[in-house]
Amino acid sequence: MGERGVRSDASALLSREQLLDLYRWMRLTRTLEERLVALYRQTKVVGGLFRSLGQEADSVGSAYALERRDILSPLIRNLGSMLVKGATPVEILKQYMAKADSPTRGRELNIHFGDTERGFIGQISPLGDMVCVMAGVTLTFKIRHEDRVGLVYVGDGATSTGAFHEGINFAAVQRCPLVVVVENNGYAYSTPVSRQTAAKQFVDKAIGYGIPGEQADGNDVLAVYDVTKRAVDRARRGDGVSLIELMTYRRKGHAEHDNQSYVPDGEIERWERENDPITRYVARLTGEFGFMSGDIEGVDERVRRVVDDATDVAERSELPQALDALVGVYADPPAARPLWFREGSSGVVDVHERADGWGTFKTSNETH
Amino acid sequence: MAEVTYLEAIREALFEEMERDVNVMCLGEDIGAYGGAFKVTDGLLDKFGETRVIDSPISEIAIVGAAAGAAHMGMRPVVEMQFIDFVANAYDMLTNYVATARYRAMLPCPMVVRGPSGGYVRGGPFHSQNPEAGFVHTPGLKVVYPSTADDAKGLMKAAIRDEDCVLFFEHKYLYRRVKAEMPAGDHVVPIGKARLAREGRDLSIITYAATVWKSLEAAEQLEKEDGLSVEILDLRSLAPLDDEAIQATVRKTNRALIVHEDTRTGGLAGEITARINESSFAWLDAPVLRVTAHDVPLPYAPSLEDYVLPQVADIVRAARTLAAY
Numbered sequence: 053m054g055e056r057g058v059r060s061d062a063s064a065l066l067s068r069e070q071l072l073d074l075y076r077w078m079r080l081t082r083t084l085e086e087r088l089v090a091l092y093r094q095t096k097v098v099g100g101l102f103r104s105l106g107q108e109a110d111s112v113g114s115a116y117a118l119e120r121r122d123i124l125s126p127l128i129r130n131l132g133s134m135l136v137k138g139a140t141p142v143e144i145l146k147q148y149m150a151k152a153d154s155p156t157r158g159r160e161l162n163i164h165f166g167d168t169e170r171g172f173i174g175q176i177s178p179l180g181d182m183v184c185v186m187a188g189v190t191l192t193f194k195i196r197h198e199d200r201v202g203l204v205y206v207g208d209g210a211t212s213t214g215a216f217h218e219g220i221n222f223a224a225v226q227r228c229p230l231v232v233v234v235e236n237n238g239y240a241y242s243t244p245v246s247r248q249t250a251a252k253q254f255v256d257k258a259i260g261y262g263i264p265g266e267q268a269d270g271n272d273v274l275a276v277y278d279v280t281k282r283a284v285d286r287a288r289r290g291d292g293v294s295l296i297e298l299m300t301y302r303r304k305g306h307a308e309h310d311n312q313s314y315v316p317d318g319e320i321e322r323w324e325r326e327n328d329p330i331t332r333y334v335a336r337l338t339g340e341f342g343f344m345s346g347d348i349e350g351v352d353e354r355v356r357r358v359v360d361d362a363t364d365v366a367e368r369s370e371l372p373q374a375l376d377a378l379v380g381v382y383a384d385p386p387a388a389r390p391l392w393f394r395e396g397s398s399g400v401v402d403v404h405e406r407a408d409g410w411g412t413f414k415t416s417n418e419t420h
Numbered sequence: 421m422a423e424v425t426y427l428e429a430i431r432e433a434l435f436e437e438m439e440r441d442v443n444v445m446c447l448g449e450d451i452g453a454y455g456g457a458f459k460v461t462d463g464l465l466d467k468f469g470e471t472r473v474i475d476s477p478i479s480e481i482a483i484v485g486a487a488a489g490a491a492h493m494g495m496r497p498v499v500e501m502q503f504i505d506f507v508a509n510a511y512d513m514l515t516n517y518v519a520t521a522r523y524r525a526m527l528p529c530p531m532v533v534r535g536p537s538g539g540y541v542r543g544g545p546f547h548s549q550n551p552e553a554g555f556v557h558t559p560g561l562k563v564v565y566p567s568t569a570d571d572a573k574g575l576m577k578a579a580i581r582d583e584d585c586v587l588f589f590e591h592k593y594l595y596r597r598v599k600a601e602m603p604a605g606d607h608v609v610p611i612g613k614a615r616l617a618r619e620g621r622d623l624s625i626i627t628y629a630a631t632v633w634k635s636l637e638a639a640e641q642l643e644k645e646d647g648l649s650v651e652i653l654d655l656r657s658l659a660p661l662d663d664e665a666i667q668a669t670v671r672k673t674n675r676a677l678i679v680h681e682d683t684r685t686g687g688l689a690g691e692i693t694a695r696i697n698e699s700s701f702a703w704l705d706a707p708v709l710r711v712t713a714h715d716v717p718l719p720y721a722p723s724l725e726d727y728v729l730p731q732v733a734d735i736v737r738a739a740r741t742l743a744a745y
Binding site: 226385 | 445471472474476477479480481482483484485486487488489490491492493494495497512513516517520522523524525526527528559560562582583584660
């Protein structure tokens with residue numbers, strides 16, 4: 053939809069404070085993840101660790117295009133989106149460390165959590181499912197004539213699922229106020245895009261659903277903001293679903309354990325050298341937008357303090373009490389009962405005397 | 421008051437709940453303008469309009485997922501599977517997403533997934549299934565399967581009002597074959613409570629859905645021909661199971677026969693047998709026996725389907741075996 057240069061971009065209306073805000077969210081995302089790496093190496097992270105290194109702009113720029121009342125559904129590499137929507141560093145750290153007072157009380161891993169009040173709904177691991185769920189969330193906005201929009205992220209891999217297809221098609225037919233963001237970061241675990249689809253580009257899929265599609269540079273935070281804002285505005289006007297493809301690159305493995313042996317030599321280094329979203333944005337901030345390097349360093353310093361403080365708080369929290377595992381599967385009953393072999397000493401072995409025959413069994417080979 | 425069929429009873433419940441609560445909505449394939457493949461939702465579109473009665477594409481994953489999203493936002497969606505066999509398409513969404521939502525994310529998911537189920541109708545492999553066991557096995561879901569018209573209405577109203585997801589199995593053989601007078605007023609049957617369908621002294625049949633009626637027929641025959649007094653417990657709710665009612669009948673008659681239309685291996689009869697062993701072994705005068713379908717996909721030809729599914733004669737034979745212990 054090559055209208056670039058013709059239309060007036062929404063980012064041109066961002067205040068200087070907002071421009072620096074975008075930087076702050078990207079920096080917080082990266083610094084927080086770096087802290088998580090340190091905690092992971094100290095074995096304080098209970099499960100796996102998932103990085104969004106090199107993808108901070110696509111999360112932050114897209115989430116920034118939403119209003120407070122809007123709802124998004126993040127993926128494993130959308131820490132930045134969640135932070136923009138109000139998730140706090142201490143919540144993220146507690147969640148990774150499986151603490152009792154983490155958002156999911158130790159039930160779920162990493163950034164799989166949500167808060168409908170703040171406007172984000174946690175994903176589950178089966179990919180594509182959240183497109184259907186967000187279709188229902190935004191269907192409700194439409195039914196109730198609420199001035200709210202939803203945004204759902206999928207990776208290049210999730211576009212191959214049935215849930216993606218059914219969800220986007222359903223939402224398109226119902227003209228739900230939904231923005232579907234395909235983050236094309238090159239790999240689904242180890243599988244490159246060339247093994248995921250025969251389509252030339254994911255944005256082409258929009259045609260099949262009868263919705264507009266637009267592709268943007270996912271490592272240019274302002275371009276991401278602009279393309280998302282256009283789709284959000286359309287949804288808010290009642291014009292239904294849009295599909296956005298953000299071109300980015302996953303510089304770390306699927307998770308921290310993944311050695312990325314499947315990546316061609318030099319590819320990661322080239323992206324790091326030539327197309328780091330934070331480096332690129334800092335150059336624009338200090339160049340065309342006239343910020344001083346002190347402004348940038350000030351943000352870095354504040355972010356570091358926030359993450360340090362959050363780490364101290366999170367580390368002090370306790371692991372959950374075991375019995376909490378049985379609470380809250382249903383509203384009614386509020387808790388499951390412990391199984392008898394976990395209850396006091398009511399087991400048969402505890403209350404019956406040992407039979408005389410116990411311990412006297414011999415196999416036929418054992419002779420005296 | 422005039423009698424209504426099992427199918428009309430479900431429709432009455434939907435009408436009443438949609439009138440009572442503006443958040444109740446229906447979602448499914450061909451449910452609006454056409455009124456549903458079995459006409460359960462007939463008339464809903466005219467009365468409540470197309471924002472609350474939504475004809476969907478053929479997308480079980482999407483409609484179950486969208487119902488979950490709407491439920492998070494405070495709606496009370498009722499999703500129709502055109503045939504319950506197709507709920508398999510939404511198995512991931514129900515078991516991975518919906519069933520875990522409250523536990524892992526403190527996200528309420530009050531919704532109903534309902535649909536015509538069961539055999540004895542020459543429907544073949546994809547219009548006859550009883551897939552309840554897989555959902556009973558999933559923590560976070562509730563499952564009901566009524567056998568009478570008044571329970572169909574009362575349980576549907578309870579399901580719509582429940583704070584969690586309820587799978588509501590409707591037996592299509594019973595849709596137009598059983599009738600009842602509807603109790604006056606706001607008739608709600610609590611989920612998790614079994615119903616004593618017949619009182620007896622000599623042995624207990626524990627069953628649900630269409631085989632409640634087969635068991636009643638068998639009980640009449642056993643009384644007439646053998647002088648046996650058979651008690652029949654209609655479970656109604658499969659998750660949660662009414663352990664108290666199961667224990668009470670087993671401890672009363674000391675002999676238990678479990679009857680269901682679902683296939684044998686991994687079917688609910690195994691679970692109920694285990695619970696009886698754990699809770700009431702000392703009361704048993706005979707091993708717990710089961711009458712179930714054979715472990716094959718359900719075939720189409722009458723001679724084949726009748727052979728695979730439990731019949732009255734099978735129940736009679738099993739009850740005699742049990743009584744003879």
